[in-house]
Amino acid sequence: MSTGVIIALIVIVAAVALVAAALTLRARRPQGGHSLQRRFGPEYDRAVARHDGDAKAAERDLTERVKRHGSLRETPLEPAARQQYEARWAAVQERFVDSPRDAVTEADRLIGELAGARGFPDGGRHEEQVEALSVHHARHVQGYRRVHSAVHAGSDTAAAENGSGTEELREALVEARALFEDLMTSDHKHTHRKDTVQRGADTGTQQTERAADDPEPAAPGSRGHAPWTFNRRHAKGS
Structure with missing residues:
Protein backbone atom coordinates (compact mmCIF):
# COMPACT_ATOMS: atom_id res chain seq x y z
CA MET A 1 0.00 0.00 0.00
CA SER A 2 1.43 3.31 -1.08
CA THR A 3 2.20 6.16 1.31
CA GLY A 4 -0.41 8.35 -0.37
CA VAL A 5 -3.16 5.79 0.22
CA ILE A 6 -2.15 5.42 3.86
CA ILE A 7 -2.25 9.19 4.37
CA ALA A 8 -5.66 9.37 2.68
CA LEU A 9 -7.03 6.65 4.97
CA ILE A 10 -5.69 8.44 8.04
CA VAL A 11 -7.34 11.67 6.93
CA ILE A 12 -10.67 9.89 6.34
CA VAL A 13 -10.56 8.16 9.73
CA ALA A 14 -9.74 11.44 11.45
CA ALA A 15 -12.60 13.20 9.64
CA VAL A 16 -15.07 10.48 10.63
CA ALA A 17 -13.91 10.71 14.24
CA LEU A 18 -14.39 14.48 14.24
CA VAL A 19 -17.89 14.19 12.79
CA ALA A 20 -18.83 11.53 15.36
CA ALA A 21 -17.51 13.70 18.18
CA ALA A 22 -19.45 16.71 16.90
CA LEU A 23 -22.68 14.70 16.68
CA THR A 24 -22.17 13.37 20.19
CA LEU A 25 -21.64 16.85 21.59
CA ARG A 26 -24.70 18.12 19.74
CA ALA A 27 -26.86 15.32 21.15
CA ARG A 28 -25.73 16.15 24.68
CA ARG A 29 -26.21 19.88 24.26
CA PRO A 30 -29.41 21.38 25.72
CA GLN A 31 -32.25 21.87 23.26
CA GLY A 32 -32.05 25.03 21.20
CA GLY A 33 -34.68 27.69 20.79
CA HIS A 34 -36.52 26.10 17.86
CA SER A 35 -36.70 22.71 19.59
CA LEU A 36 -37.99 24.32 22.75
CA GLN A 37 -40.58 26.30 20.79
CA ARG A 38 -41.86 23.13 19.15
CA ARG A 39 -41.98 21.27 22.44
CA PHE A 40 -43.55 23.97 24.60
CA GLY A 41 -45.69 25.89 22.11
CA PRO A 42 -47.58 28.67 23.94
CA GLU A 43 -45.67 27.83 27.12
CA TYR A 44 -42.51 29.04 25.36
CA ASP A 45 -44.12 32.42 24.66
CA ARG A 46 -45.29 32.64 28.26
CA ALA A 47 -41.75 31.94 29.51
CA VAL A 48 -40.34 34.66 27.26
CA ALA A 49 -42.94 37.12 28.54
CA ARG A 50 -42.09 36.20 32.16
CA HIS A 51 -38.46 37.05 31.40
CA ASP A 52 -39.42 40.42 29.89
CA GLY A 53 -38.73 39.30 26.34
CA ASP A 54 -35.34 37.73 27.08
CA ALA A 55 -35.56 34.58 24.94
CA LYS A 56 -32.20 33.23 26.13
CA ALA A 57 -33.24 33.44 29.79
CA ALA A 58 -36.56 31.80 28.96
CA PHE A 96 -71.14 25.23 37.76
CA VAL A 97 -74.73 26.02 36.83
CA ASP A 98 -75.64 26.94 40.42
CA SER A 99 -72.26 27.65 41.98
CA PRO A 100 -69.52 28.65 39.51
CA ARG A 101 -66.85 29.42 42.10
CA ASP A 102 -67.38 26.18 44.02
CA ALA A 103 -67.21 24.25 40.77
CA VAL A 104 -63.92 25.90 39.79
CA THR A 105 -62.53 25.21 43.26
CA GLU A 106 -63.40 21.53 42.88
CA ALA A 107 -61.90 21.47 39.36
CA ASP A 108 -58.65 22.86 40.74
CA ARG A 109 -58.60 20.19 43.44
CA LEU A 110 -59.54 17.42 41.01
CA ILE A 111 -56.84 18.21 38.45
CA GLY A 112 -54.26 18.39 41.21
CA GLU A 113 -55.29 14.94 42.45
CA LEU A 114 -55.39 13.48 38.95
CA ALA A 115 -51.94 14.83 38.13
CA GLY A 116 -50.62 13.31 41.36
CA ALA A 117 -52.19 9.97 40.46
CA ARG A 118 -50.47 10.09 37.07
CA GLY A 119 -47.08 10.43 38.76
CA PHE A 120 -46.56 14.20 38.80
CA PRO A 121 -45.61 16.00 42.04
CA ASP A 122 -48.67 16.12 44.29
CA GLY A 123 -50.98 19.12 44.52
CA GLY A 124 -49.38 20.27 47.77
CA ARG A 125 -46.41 21.36 45.67
CA HIS A 126 -48.45 23.26 43.13
CA GLU A 127 -45.66 25.24 41.45
CA GLU A 128 -43.51 22.15 41.03
CA GLN A 129 -46.52 20.20 39.77
CA VAL A 130 -47.36 22.84 37.17
CA GLU A 131 -43.72 23.00 36.11
CA ALA A 132 -43.65 19.22 35.53
CA LEU A 133 -46.99 19.32 33.73
CA SER A 134 -45.67 22.06 31.45
CA VAL A 135 -42.95 19.69 30.25
CA HIS A 136 -45.37 16.91 29.29
CA HIS A 137 -48.65 18.77 28.66
CA ALA A 138 -47.39 22.21 27.68
CA ARG A 139 -50.29 23.06 25.38
CA HIS A 140 -52.94 22.55 28.05
CA VAL A 141 -51.35 23.49 31.38
CA GLN A 142 -52.43 27.15 31.23
CA GLY A 143 -56.05 26.21 31.96
CA TYR A 144 -54.97 24.63 35.24
CA ARG A 145 -53.11 27.82 36.13
CA ARG A 146 -56.24 29.83 35.43
CA VAL A 147 -58.55 27.82 37.68
CA HIS A 148 -55.93 27.77 40.44
CA SER A 149 -55.50 31.54 40.20
CA ALA A 150 -59.27 32.04 40.23
CA VAL A 151 -59.59 29.96 43.39
CA HIS A 152 -56.80 31.80 45.19
CA ALA A 153 -57.41 35.28 43.81
CA GLY A 154 -59.43 36.34 46.86
CA SER A 155 -61.96 38.29 44.80
CA ASP A 156 -65.08 39.33 46.68
CA THR A 157 -68.42 37.56 46.36
CA ALA A 158 -70.04 40.33 44.34
CA ALA A 159 -67.32 40.17 41.69
CA ALA A 160 -67.59 36.41 41.58
CA GLU A 161 -71.34 36.54 41.02
CA ASN A 162 -71.54 39.22 38.35
CA GLY A 163 -71.59 38.43 34.65
CA SER A 164 -67.95 39.12 33.89
CA GLY A 165 -66.76 37.11 36.89
CA THR A 166 -68.89 34.13 35.94
CA GLU A 167 -67.75 34.31 32.34
CA GLU A 168 -64.09 34.36 33.39
CA LEU A 169 -64.66 31.32 35.57
CA ARG A 170 -66.43 29.53 32.72
CA GLU A 171 -63.56 30.23 30.33
CA ALA A 172 -61.02 29.04 32.89
CA LEU A 173 -62.96 25.84 33.47
CA VAL A 174 -63.33 25.16 29.74
CA GLU A 175 -59.59 25.64 29.27
CA ALA A 176 -58.76 23.45 32.27
CA ARG A 177 -60.91 20.68 30.85
CA ALA A 178 -58.37 20.24 28.03
CA LEU A 179 -55.68 19.32 30.56
CA PHE A 180 -58.08 17.04 32.43
CA GLU A 181 -58.86 15.14 29.22
CA ASP A 182 -55.18 14.99 28.26
CA LEU A 183 -54.27 13.50 31.63
CA MET A 184 -57.14 11.03 31.36
CA THR A 185 -56.27 9.81 27.87
CA SER A 186 -52.51 10.19 27.35
CA ASP A 187 -51.70 6.57 28.31
CA HIS A 188 -54.69 5.29 26.32
CA LYS A 189 -53.53 7.13 23.19
CA HIS A 190 -50.10 5.55 23.46
CA THR A 191 -51.47 2.02 24.01
CA HIS A 192 -54.10 2.38 21.30
CA ARG A 193 -51.54 3.59 18.78
CA LYS A 194 -49.27 0.61 19.43
CA ASP A 195 -52.22 -1.78 19.04
CA THR A 196 -53.35 -0.24 15.76
CA VAL A 197 -49.83 -0.37 14.32
CA GLN A 198 -49.66 -4.07 15.14
CA ARG A 199 -53.06 -4.76 13.61
CA GLY A 200 -52.04 -2.82 10.51
CA ALA A 201 -48.93 -4.97 10.16
CA ASP A 202 -50.99 -8.16 10.52
CA THR A 203 -53.61 -7.17 7.97
CA GLY A 204 -51.45 -5.19 5.56
CA THR A 205 -53.39 -1.99 6.09
CA GLN A 206 -52.72 1.20 8.03
CA GLN A 207 -56.33 2.33 8.25
CA THR A 208 -56.61 1.65 11.97
CA GLU A 209 -53.35 3.48 12.63
CA ARG A 210 -54.65 6.54 10.82
CA ALA A 211 -57.81 6.33 12.90
CA ALA A 212 -55.71 6.41 16.07
CA ASP A 213 -53.76 9.46 14.90
CA ASP A 214 -56.82 11.32 13.63
CA PRO A 215 -59.80 10.12 15.67
CA GLU A 216 -63.33 11.01 14.78
CA PRO A 217 -65.10 13.36 17.19
CA ALA A 218 -66.86 11.41 19.91
CA ALA A 219 -70.59 11.14 19.62
CA PRO A 220 -72.56 13.20 22.14
CA GLY A 221 -73.21 11.14 25.24
CA SER A 222 -70.20 8.83 24.87
CA ARG A 223 -68.59 8.38 28.28
CA GLY A 224 -65.68 10.65 29.07
CA HIS A 225 -65.41 12.22 25.63
CA ALA A 226 -68.67 14.01 24.98
CA PRO A 227 -68.09 17.62 23.99
CA TRP A 228 -68.94 20.07 26.72
CA THR A 229 -71.51 22.31 25.11
CA PHE A 230 -71.79 24.34 28.29
CA ASN A 231 -72.06 28.04 27.54
CA ARG A 232 -72.63 31.26 29.37
CA ARG A 233 -76.43 30.93 29.24
CA HIS A 234 -76.31 27.88 31.52
CA ALA A 235 -74.65 29.57 34.48
CA LYS A 236 -76.60 31.61 36.95
CA GLY A 237 -75.42 35.19 37.27
CA SER A 238 -74.15 35.39 33.68
Whole structure:
Protein backbone atom coordinates (compact mmCIF):
# COMPACT_ATOMS: atom_id res chain seq x y z
CA MET A 1 0.00 0.00 0.00
CA SER A 2 1.43 3.31 -1.08
CA THR A 3 2.20 6.16 1.31
CA GLY A 4 -0.41 8.35 -0.37
CA VAL A 5 -3.16 5.79 0.22
CA ILE A 6 -2.15 5.42 3.86
CA ILE A 7 -2.25 9.19 4.37
CA ALA A 8 -5.66 9.37 2.68
CA LEU A 9 -7.03 6.65 4.97
CA ILE A 10 -5.69 8.44 8.04
CA VAL A 11 -7.34 11.67 6.93
CA ILE A 12 -10.67 9.89 6.34
CA VAL A 13 -10.56 8.16 9.73
CA ALA A 14 -9.74 11.44 11.45
CA ALA A 15 -12.60 13.20 9.64
CA VAL A 16 -15.07 10.48 10.63
CA ALA A 17 -13.91 10.71 14.24
CA LEU A 18 -14.39 14.48 14.24
CA VAL A 19 -17.89 14.19 12.79
CA ALA A 20 -18.83 11.53 15.36
CA ALA A 21 -17.51 13.70 18.18
CA ALA A 22 -19.45 16.71 16.90
CA LEU A 23 -22.68 14.70 16.68
CA THR A 24 -22.17 13.37 20.19
CA LEU A 25 -21.64 16.85 21.59
CA ARG A 26 -24.70 18.12 19.74
CA ALA A 27 -26.86 15.32 21.15
CA ARG A 28 -25.73 16.15 24.68
CA ARG A 29 -26.21 19.88 24.26
CA PRO A 30 -29.41 21.38 25.72
CA GLN A 31 -32.25 21.87 23.26
CA GLY A 32 -32.05 25.03 21.20
CA GLY A 33 -34.68 27.69 20.79
CA HIS A 34 -36.52 26.10 17.86
CA SER A 35 -36.70 22.71 19.59
CA LEU A 36 -37.99 24.32 22.75
CA GLN A 37 -40.58 26.30 20.79
CA ARG A 38 -41.86 23.13 19.15
CA ARG A 39 -41.98 21.27 22.44
CA PHE A 40 -43.55 23.97 24.60
CA GLY A 41 -45.69 25.89 22.11
CA PRO A 42 -47.58 28.67 23.94
CA GLU A 43 -45.67 27.83 27.12
CA TYR A 44 -42.51 29.04 25.36
CA ASP A 45 -44.12 32.42 24.66
CA ARG A 46 -45.29 32.64 28.26
CA ALA A 47 -41.75 31.94 29.51
CA VAL A 48 -40.34 34.66 27.26
CA ALA A 49 -42.94 37.12 28.54
CA ARG A 50 -42.09 36.20 32.16
CA HIS A 51 -38.46 37.05 31.40
CA ASP A 52 -39.42 40.42 29.89
CA GLY A 53 -38.73 39.30 26.34
CA ASP A 54 -35.34 37.73 27.08
CA ALA A 55 -35.56 34.58 24.94
CA LYS A 56 -32.20 33.23 26.13
CA ALA A 57 -33.24 33.44 29.79
CA ALA A 58 -36.56 31.80 28.96
CA GLU A 59 -34.81 28.99 27.12
CA ARG A 60 -32.49 28.39 30.07
CA ASP A 61 -35.56 28.17 32.30
CA LEU A 62 -37.33 25.71 29.98
CA THR A 63 -34.19 23.63 29.51
CA GLU A 64 -33.89 23.28 33.28
CA ARG A 65 -37.50 22.13 33.42
CA VAL A 66 -36.79 19.42 30.88
CA LYS A 67 -33.73 18.29 32.85
CA ARG A 68 -35.76 18.08 36.07
CA HIS A 69 -38.95 16.52 34.76
CA GLY A 70 -38.30 15.19 31.26
CA SER A 71 -37.67 11.62 32.43
CA LEU A 72 -41.00 11.41 34.28
CA ARG A 73 -43.15 8.50 33.09
CA GLU A 74 -46.87 8.87 33.66
CA THR A 75 -48.52 6.19 35.78
CA PRO A 76 -51.48 4.50 34.03
CA LEU A 77 -54.88 4.86 35.68
CA GLU A 78 -56.82 1.85 36.84
CA PRO A 79 -60.27 1.55 35.20
CA ALA A 80 -62.08 2.14 38.50
CA ALA A 81 -60.06 5.27 39.20
CA ARG A 82 -60.67 6.51 35.66
CA GLN A 83 -64.43 6.16 36.12
CA GLN A 84 -64.30 8.02 39.43
CA TYR A 85 -62.41 10.94 37.89
CA GLU A 86 -64.85 11.08 34.97
CA ALA A 87 -67.82 11.12 37.35
CA ARG A 88 -66.26 13.85 39.48
CA TRP A 89 -65.58 16.04 36.46
CA ALA A 90 -69.15 15.59 35.25
CA ALA A 91 -70.31 16.72 38.70
CA VAL A 92 -68.06 19.79 38.45
CA GLN A 93 -69.70 20.81 35.19
CA GLU A 94 -73.19 20.32 36.61
CA ARG A 95 -72.31 22.24 39.77
CA PHE A 96 -71.14 25.23 37.76
CA VAL A 97 -74.73 26.02 36.83
CA ASP A 98 -75.64 26.94 40.42
CA SER A 99 -72.26 27.65 41.98
CA PRO A 100 -69.52 28.65 39.51
CA ARG A 101 -66.85 29.42 42.10
CA ASP A 102 -67.38 26.18 44.02
CA ALA A 103 -67.21 24.25 40.77
CA VAL A 104 -63.92 25.90 39.79
CA THR A 105 -62.53 25.21 43.26
CA GLU A 106 -63.40 21.53 42.88
CA ALA A 107 -61.90 21.47 39.36
CA ASP A 108 -58.65 22.86 40.74
CA ARG A 109 -58.60 20.19 43.44
CA LEU A 110 -59.54 17.42 41.01
CA ILE A 111 -56.84 18.21 38.45
CA GLY A 112 -54.26 18.39 41.21
CA GLU A 113 -55.29 14.94 42.45
CA LEU A 114 -55.39 13.48 38.95
CA ALA A 115 -51.94 14.83 38.13
CA GLY A 116 -50.62 13.31 41.36
CA ALA A 117 -52.19 9.97 40.46
CA ARG A 118 -50.47 10.09 37.07
CA GLY A 119 -47.08 10.43 38.76
CA PHE A 120 -46.56 14.20 38.80
CA PRO A 121 -45.61 16.00 42.04
CA ASP A 122 -48.67 16.12 44.29
CA GLY A 123 -50.98 19.12 44.52
CA GLY A 124 -49.38 20.27 47.77
CA ARG A 125 -46.41 21.36 45.67
CA HIS A 126 -48.45 23.26 43.13
CA GLU A 127 -45.66 25.24 41.45
CA GLU A 128 -43.51 22.15 41.03
CA GLN A 129 -46.52 20.20 39.77
CA VAL A 130 -47.36 22.84 37.17
CA GLU A 131 -43.72 23.00 36.11
CA ALA A 132 -43.65 19.22 35.53
CA LEU A 133 -46.99 19.32 33.73
CA SER A 134 -45.67 22.06 31.45
CA VAL A 135 -42.95 19.69 30.25
CA HIS A 136 -45.37 16.91 29.29
CA HIS A 137 -48.65 18.77 28.66
CA ALA A 138 -47.39 22.21 27.68
CA ARG A 139 -50.29 23.06 25.38
CA HIS A 140 -52.94 22.55 28.05
CA VAL A 141 -51.35 23.49 31.38
CA GLN A 142 -52.43 27.15 31.23
CA GLY A 143 -56.05 26.21 31.96
CA TYR A 144 -54.97 24.63 35.24
CA ARG A 145 -53.11 27.82 36.13
CA ARG A 146 -56.24 29.83 35.43
CA VAL A 147 -58.55 27.82 37.68
CA HIS A 148 -55.93 27.77 40.44
CA SER A 149 -55.50 31.54 40.20
CA ALA A 150 -59.27 32.04 40.23
CA VAL A 151 -59.59 29.96 43.39
CA HIS A 152 -56.80 31.80 45.19
CA ALA A 153 -57.41 35.28 43.81
CA GLY A 154 -59.43 36.34 46.86
CA SER A 155 -61.96 38.29 44.80
CA ASP A 156 -65.08 39.33 46.68
CA THR A 157 -68.42 37.56 46.36
CA ALA A 158 -70.04 40.33 44.34
CA ALA A 159 -67.32 40.17 41.69
CA ALA A 160 -67.59 36.41 41.58
CA GLU A 161 -71.34 36.54 41.02
CA ASN A 162 -71.54 39.22 38.35
CA GLY A 163 -71.59 38.43 34.65
CA SER A 164 -67.95 39.12 33.89
CA GLY A 165 -66.76 37.11 36.89
CA THR A 166 -68.89 34.13 35.94
CA GLU A 167 -67.75 34.31 32.34
CA GLU A 168 -64.09 34.36 33.39
CA LEU A 169 -64.66 31.32 35.57
CA ARG A 170 -66.43 29.53 32.72
CA GLU A 171 -63.56 30.23 30.33
CA ALA A 172 -61.02 29.04 32.89
CA LEU A 173 -62.96 25.84 33.47
CA VAL A 174 -63.33 25.16 29.74
CA GLU A 175 -59.59 25.64 29.27
CA ALA A 176 -58.76 23.45 32.27
CA ARG A 177 -60.91 20.68 30.85
CA ALA A 178 -58.37 20.24 28.03
CA LEU A 179 -55.68 19.32 30.56
CA PHE A 180 -58.08 17.04 32.43
CA GLU A 181 -58.86 15.14 29.22
CA ASP A 182 -55.18 14.99 28.26
CA LEU A 183 -54.27 13.50 31.63
CA MET A 184 -57.14 11.03 31.36
CA THR A 185 -56.27 9.81 27.87
CA SER A 186 -52.51 10.19 27.35
CA ASP A 187 -51.70 6.57 28.31
CA HIS A 188 -54.69 5.29 26.32
CA LYS A 189 -53.53 7.13 23.19
CA HIS A 190 -50.10 5.55 23.46
CA THR A 191 -51.47 2.02 24.01
CA HIS A 192 -54.10 2.38 21.30
CA ARG A 193 -51.54 3.59 18.78
CA LYS A 194 -49.27 0.61 19.43
CA ASP A 195 -52.22 -1.78 19.04
CA THR A 196 -53.35 -0.24 15.76
CA VAL A 197 -49.83 -0.37 14.32
CA GLN A 198 -49.66 -4.07 15.14
CA ARG A 199 -53.06 -4.76 13.61
CA GLY A 200 -52.04 -2.82 10.51
CA ALA A 201 -48.93 -4.97 10.16
CA ASP A 202 -50.99 -8.16 10.52
CA THR A 203 -53.61 -7.17 7.97
CA GLY A 204 -51.45 -5.19 5.56
CA THR A 205 -53.39 -1.99 6.09
CA GLN A 206 -52.72 1.20 8.03
CA GLN A 207 -56.33 2.33 8.25
CA THR A 208 -56.61 1.65 11.97
CA GLU A 209 -53.35 3.48 12.63
CA ARG A 210 -54.65 6.54 10.82
CA ALA A 211 -57.81 6.33 12.90
CA ALA A 212 -55.71 6.41 16.07
CA ASP A 213 -53.76 9.46 14.90
CA ASP A 214 -56.82 11.32 13.63
CA PRO A 215 -59.80 10.12 15.67
CA GLU A 216 -63.33 11.01 14.78
CA PRO A 217 -65.10 13.36 17.19
CA ALA A 218 -66.86 11.41 19.91
CA ALA A 219 -70.59 11.14 19.62
CA PRO A 220 -72.56 13.20 22.14
CA GLY A 221 -73.21 11.14 25.24
CA SER A 222 -70.20 8.83 24.87
CA ARG A 223 -68.59 8.38 28.28
CA GLY A 224 -65.68 10.65 29.07
CA HIS A 225 -65.41 12.22 25.63
CA ALA A 226 -68.67 14.01 24.98
CA PRO A 227 -68.09 17.62 23.99
CA TRP A 228 -68.94 20.07 26.72
CA THR A 229 -71.51 22.31 25.11
CA PHE A 230 -71.79 24.34 28.29
CA ASN A 231 -72.06 28.04 27.54
CA ARG A 232 -72.63 31.26 29.37
CA ARG A 233 -76.43 30.93 29.24
CA HIS A 234 -76.31 27.88 31.52
CA ALA A 235 -74.65 29.57 34.48
CA LYS A 236 -76.60 31.61 36.95
CA GLY A 237 -75.42 35.19 37.27
CA SER A 238 -74.15 35.39 33.68
